Amino acid sequence: MEVKPKFLIKNGKRLDGRKVGEWREIKITTGVIPNADGSCQVDFGKTKVIAAVYGPRELHPKHMVLSDRALVRARYDMLSFSVEDRKRPGPGRREIEISKVIAEALRSVVMVEKFPRSVIDVFVTVIQADASTRIAGLNAASVALADAGIPMKGLVTGVAFGKIYDETGKGVMVADVFKPEDQWGEADIAYAKSIANDEVVLLQMDGDVTKKEFLEGKAMADKAIEYTYQEQVKALKAKYEGD
Ligand code: UDP
Numbered sequence: 001m002e003v004k005p006k007f008l009i010k011n012g013k014r015l016d017g018r019k020v021g022e023w024r025e026i027k028i029t030t031g032v033i034p035n036a037d038g039s040c041q042v043d044f045g046k047t048k049v050i051a052a053v054y055g056p057r058e059l060h061p062k063h064m065v066l067s068d069r070a071l072v073r074a075r076y077d078m079l080s081f082s083v084e085d086r087k088r089p090g091p092g093r094r095e096i097e098i099s100k101v102i103a104e105a106l107r108s109v110v111m112v113e114k115f116p117r118s119v120i121d122v123f124v125t126v127i128q129a130d131a132s133t134r135i136a137g138l139n140a141a142s143v144a145l146a147d148a149g150i151p152m153k154g155l156v157t158g159v160a161f162g163k164i165y166d167e168t169g170k171g172v173m174v175a176d177v178f179k180p181e182d183q184w185g186e187a188d189i190a191y192a193k194s195i196a197n198d199e200v201v202l203l204q205m206d207g208d209v210t211k212k213e214f215l216e217g218k219a220m221a222d223k224a225i226e227y228t229y230q231e232q233v234k235a236l237k238a239k240y241e242g243d
Contacts (some may be wrong), residue, residue, distance in 0.1 A: 036052035040144040047126075057118060059091060076134065102141060
């Protein structure tokens with residue numbers, strides 16, 4: 001069983017050695033599922049997530065058809081071996097909620113009006129979880145959509161941030177929370193935006209922060225988002241320019 005550490009940050013260093021605004025190693029690979037129309041794997045440190053996109057294609061069941069636009073459907077799932085305590089297969093309440101927020105975030109960038117009466121299916125699968133899986137999944141999904149050639153107003157890019165306590169008992173804001181910080185921290189905030197539209201597309205908070213703390217954490221996350229965005233673009237270019 002895991003033992004709760006006395007503090008999550010000491011002398012400005014987090015449990016994994018990172019500084020407050022530092023993100024984990026980010027690796028983005030496009031085209032990992034050749035049978036899909038578009039796909040991408042995103043690793044945020046030990047969090048590893050694959051997104052696969054199918055469509056636009058005919059929508060079943062028919063009663064879900066939207067006559068003026070495409071339906072963007074998302075299904076988020078965690079593999080049983082992706083977490084320490086085996087996860088029961090299939091979607092529970094948590095997976096249904098995450099699928100919903102991922103679909104909503106993607107709908108704000110996909111040009112759905114270009115494909116009336118069709119569906120764009122996005123499957124997000126967590127192969128290893130170390131917190132921020134919905135954010136890693138969203139980053140992967142937006143690259144997979146672009147890989148599938150689906151017109152978008154811009155990519156979606158996210159980085160979570162949170163509040164943890166240091167050795168003096170003071171709350172400290174940090175970017176890109178990992179599992180111990182998610183589990184034992186005071187707050188974690190999933191945050192994603194469309195840089196092209198300057199629009200926040202996902203914001204969920206678990207825990208409590210002041211407005212000042214929120215803005216401080218968000219500013220750190222924004223820096224990490226800029227970096228992640230560049231990596232997303234690089235991953236797409238690498239596939240299509242072959243470098
Ligand atoms: N987690 C777990 N078992 C579960 C659900 C979550 O071990 O059934 C872990 C996993 O590492 C996950 C983290 O808890 O990434 C945080 O989960 P949360 O629901 O906050 O979503 P996330 O941060 O992954 O988007």
